[in-house]
Amino acid sequence: MLLSIDFGSDQPIYMQIRNGIVTGIASGTLKDGDSLPSVRTLGTEIGVNLHTVNKAYQLLQSEGFIEIQRRRGTFIKAGDAAKHAAEFLKNCGGPLKTLVSEAVTRRIDRAVLHQMIDHMYDELEGNKS
Amino acid sequence: MLLSIDFGSDQPIYMQIRNGIVTGIASGTLKDGDSLPSVRTLGTEIGVNLHTVNKAYQLLQSEGFIEIQRRRGTFIKAGDAAKHAAEFLKNCGGPLKTLVSEAVTRRIDRAVLHQMIDHMYDELEGNKS
DNA sequence: TTAGTGTTATATATAATGTATAACAGATAG
DNA sequence: CTATCTGTTATACATTATATATAACACTAA
Numbered sequence: 001m002l003l004s005i006d007f008g009s010d011q012p013i014y015m016q017i018r019n020g021i022v023t024g025i026a027s028g029t030l031k032d033g034d035s036l037p038s039v040r041t042l043g044t045e046i047g048v049n050l051h052t053v054n055k056a057y058q059l060l061q062s063e064g065f066i067e068i069q070r071r072r073g074t075f076i077k078a079g080d081a082a083k084h085a086a087e088f089l090k091n092c093g094g095p096l097k098t099l100v101s102e103a104v105t106r107r108i109d110r111a112v113l114h115q116m117i118d119h120m121y122d123e124l125e126g127n128k129s
Numbered sequence: 130m131l132l133s134i135d136f137g138s139d140q141p142i143y144m145q146i147r148n149g150i151v152t153g154i155a156s157g158t159l160k161d162g163d164s165l166p167s168v169r170t171l172g173t174e175i176g177v178n179l180h181t182v183n184k185a186y187q188l189l190q191s192e193g194f195i196e197i198q199r200r201r202g203t204f205i206k207a208g209d210a211a212k213h214a215a216e217f218l219k220n221c222g223g224p225l226k227t228l229v230s231e232a233v234t235r236r237i238d239r240a241v242l243h244q245m246i247d248h249m250y251d252e253l254e255g256n257k258s
Numbered sequence: 259t260t261a262g263t264g265t266t267a268t269a270t271a272t273a274a275t276g277t278a279t280a281a282c283a284g285a286t287a288g
Numbered sequence: 289c290t291a292t293c294t295g296t297t298a299t300a301c302a303t304t305a306t307a308t309a310t311a312a313c314a315c316t317a318a
Contacts, residue, residue, distance in 0.1 A: 012275060019227045026230035040296060049277050054295075065234065071284045071294045081236040088235045092228055093245070098148045099221055100249040101155035105194065106217045107210040110250045113241055116222070120229040121239045141306060167263060184265075185306050200263045200315045 002029070002037075005046050013048055017056035025065060025076060026124045032078035036066065039074075131158075131166075134175050141175055146185035154194060154205060155253045161207035165195065168203075 003020040005013055024030040037041070039057065043050040057074055060066045064084050067077040103113060132149040134142055146207055153159040165171070172179040189195045193213050196206040224250065233241060 014275080019160055019230070022234060023226065023230040026233035030130050039296095040293085050295095051278090052276060055275090057295090060255055068295070069285095070296070072286085073294065083238055085235045088231055088237065089241075092231070095224065095228065096245060097152065099224065100246055101148070101152040101253065102217055102221070104155035104253050105151060105210065106214045106252065108214055108217065110246055112218075113246050116225060117239055117242050117246075120226055120232065124230065125187065143306080168265095169262085179264095180309090181307060184306090186264090197264070198316095199265070201317085202263065 001045070003042075003046055005048065014052050014055040016058065017042075017048075017053060018059050020057070021060060022065060023124075028124075029082075030076045032076055035078040036074040036076065130174070132171070134177065143181050143184040143188065145155075146175075146177075146182060149186050149203055150185070150189060151194060152253075156251075159205045161205055163205040165203040165205065 002024060003017060005016055007013070007054050009016065019038070021030065030036075036057070037045065038051040039050040044051045054110075055098075057066065057068055064079045065077065066074055068074045100113070103110075131153060132146060132147055136142070138145065140148075150159065150165070159165075165186070166174065167178040168182040171177075172182045186195065186197060190197050193208045194206065195203055197203045229242070232239075
């Protein structure tokens with residue numbers, strides 16, 4: 001299954017969908033031009049209303065990850081990475097600062113975070129060309 | 130000022146308070162045993178209701194960052210870092226995975242994230258003993 | 259005695275999240 | 289041409305999260 005939803009999560013469902021698809025793109029599971037399930041199909045599949053799926057799709061489109069073609073379908077969009085890189089770097093600063101602060105209070109060495117990130121990169125980029 | 134609140138933020142006020150105090154502890158601005166402003170004082174200071182501050186304090190106490198002493202005040206608690214380290218590492222995996230995934234889609238090299246983290250560590254640990 | 263502490267209770271308001279149902283209008287496949 | 293599928297819009301509703309307002313409680317500390 002492309003996505004699995006945790007209904008008990010503190011994270012909104014549409015955010016879980018959004019994050020799942022972003023990870024799918026990063027891992028290469030979803031490639032440029034691939035079609036996504038319709039809002040109804042995906043909604044039924046994961047047990048969620050079509051509007052919730054639509055909310056995730058709208059968000060993903062606004063972020064440049066997908067392209068919604070009315071009455072045709074929704075497709076993965078490679079887009080211009082560099083164009084969105086600055087935006088990402090600006091937005092990730094706050095959350096990352098909080099995460100690092102918490103790590104420092106727990107006396108977790110920076111090397112641990114480096115390793116976690118490296119492991120995630122390896123895992124994501126492992127299934128590429 | 131210890132804290133500044135962005136009322137237009139998507140992040141809840143009590144979360145901003147919580148994160149600000151965690152960062153304060155990480156940077157050494159807030160040390161073990163230091164007293165925090167009362168819920169009323171801090172609330173007035175940043176233009177927020179005392180219950181909102183109390184919500185942040187309760188959360189921080191549940192996470193082991195502070196100790197609330199009824200009718201006496203609230204104090205920074207060094208606590209046992211190792212005791213909470215595992216919990217943190219478990220919880221940070223999800224958000225970090227999302228962040229890394231997004232970085233990969235934007236073709237941002239892992240070294241960039243490493244550098245950001247190093248910079249934050251340096252900044253936080255720079256003001257220590 | 260007085261002021262200050264976190265806490266509890268009650269009430270209210272707003273926004274966010276999610277569901278339900280129906281209809282629209284064009285695309286697409288049979 | 290017809291039937292199905294597409295994202296979209298509209299309406300309504302329910303629940304939860306967030307935040308404020310006000311008052312009182314019970315104890316601490318100056």
